[in-house]
Amino acid sequence: METIFTPWQSLAGGALIGLAATLLMLSLGRIFGATGILSGLVSLGPAQDRVWRLALLLGMVSGPLAVLLVTGQMPTVQVPVSALMLVIGGLAVGVGVTYGSGCTSGHGVCGIARQSPRSFIAVLTFMIATAATVYILRHVIGV
Amino acid sequence: MRLLSTYLIGLIFGVGISISGMANPAKVLNFFDFAGTWDPSLAFVMGGAVVVTFIGYRLVLTRNRPVFDEGFALPTNRKIDLPLIGGSALFGVGWGIAGFCPGGSLPALGTGRWEVLLFVAAMVAGIWLAKFLQSVGGAATAKS
Numbered sequence: 001m002e003t004i005f006t007p008w009q010s011l012a013g014g015a016l017i018g019l020a021a022t023l024l025m026l027s028l029g030r031i032f033g034a035t036g037i038l039s040g041l042v043s044l045g046p047a048q049d050r051v052w053r054l055a056l057l058l059g060m061v062s063g064p065l066a067v068l069l070v071t072g073q074m075p076t077v078q079v080p081v082s083a084l085m086l087v088i089g090g091l092a093v094g095v096g097v098t099y100g101s102g103c104t105s106g107h108g109v110c111g112i113a114r115q116s117p118r119s120f121i122a123v124l125t126f127m128i129a130t131a132a133t134v135y136i137l138r139h140v141i142g143v
Numbered sequence: 144m145r146l147l148s149t150y151l152i153g154l155i156f157g158v159g160i161s162i163s164g165m166a167n168p169a170k171v172l173n174f175f176d177f178a179g180t181w182d183p184s185l186a187f188v189m190g191g192a193v194v195v196t197f198i199g200y201r202l203v204l205t206r207n208r209p210v211f212d213e214g215f216a217l218p219t220n221r222k223i224d225l226p227l228i229g230g231s232a233l234f235g236v237g238w239g240i241a242g243f244c245p246g247g248s249l250p251a252l253g254t255g256r257w258e259v260l261l262f263v264a265a266m267v268a269g270i271w272l273a274k275f276l277q278s279v280g281g282a283a284t285a286k287s
Contacts, residue, residue: 003170003182010187013163017188017246018195020156025200027148029209029216032156034246039270055146056153057249063157064166064253075161077251078169079258081241089241090262092233094269097245098277099230101220104165104238105246107231108189113196114217121223122231129235134175137239 001080021110028052033106035097085143100126145211157250163188166251168242175239237269 021032030036041053064075079086097103100122102111107126111119137143164170164184173182208214238244243251243262251259 001169001173002180003164003167003173003184005182006164006184007187010163010184011191013159013161013165014188014191014193015195016155016159017163017192018159018199020152020159021192021196022199022203023148023152023155025209025215026203026206027145027152027210027212029212029214031216031218032152034244034249038245038249038267039274042267042270043274051146052149055149056156059150059153059155060157060160060250061253062150062154063159063161063250066154066158067161074254075251076164076167076170077254077256077259078167079242079256080169080172083258083261086241086243086258086262087265089237089239089243090265091269091272092237092240093243093245094237094266094271095273095276096230096232096234096237096269098270098273099226100234101218101227101230103234103246104244109192109196110200111218112193113200116218116221118218118221118223118227122227125228125231126235126238129232130239131175131177133236133239134172135178138176139178 001078003078017105017109018113021105021113024056031106031110033102033110035101035103035106039098081143096126148211156246157253159192160247160250161253163191165244165247166254168247171244171247172239172242 024030024032037053037056041050068074102122107119107122112123160166165188170182170184173180174185241262248259248263252263
């Protein structure tokens with residue numbers, strides 16, 4: 001499935017992600033990592049730690065609705081994979097980010113911005129693994 | 144005040160993810176498909192996010208403490224070990240299969256699409272599974 005190259009939109013979106021990461025550090029002194037936010041929310045930690053995570057998650061989920069309100073269009077979500085692949089992929093992502101202590105936001109944005117060697121290694125590892133997986137699925141197996 | 148600002152920060156992130164293309168698996172997978180329908184957009188997302196965060200953190204971390212908390216909670220673990228590399232590799236495999244990462248999928252829940260819900264449910268199951276395995280492994284290590 002072809003997608004259109006959107007450098008300016010993607011750059012603006014990225015800048016907003018960076019702004020959110022900066023503001024979370026300024027207000028709560030926390031790294032903006034989707035992994036940490038979600039796993040803290042679904043685990044049985046102290047309740048007060050779940051409140052800010054829930055507020056953050058509700059804000060995140062409101063994002064597409066805000067875009068709909070302003071532009072009159074929902075953000076595009078095209079899913080070129082089967083339901084089974086969503087489940088297998090979701091399980092692998094959940095297990096992987098828990099052991100790896102982070103994902104694209106925590107390691108990829110915040111960790112790289114902090115010049116953390118751990119995050120550099122994590123990002124390099126998952127970028128290579130993702131590219132290899134896409135290559136094998138699309139060009140070797142032909143899904 | 145604290146919760147309202149936290150909500151708004153989540154909203155900024157959610158809007159950023161929405162317009163950047165990170166919530167769109169077709170676009171994410173094409174970024175990694177150099178041999179096929181390559182779409183380099185995601186490099187601009189990462190570039191924009193890292194540059195703004197890099198500058199933002201330098202400004203913010205000159206403060207003694209954050210606005211609504213006693214201190215900054217920065218990661219202190221500096222070990223480069225097997226869980227970091229193995230976990231990251233497994234995350235990459237999952238991202239390559241489904242096209243959603245955690246930060247892309249959570250805002251995408253707001254579109255109400257069943258595919259996103261299915262992915263997030265499986266991801267939460269994966270988090271629980273890993274936490275369980277870690278607690279069992281931790282207990283076994285403690286015993287031996």
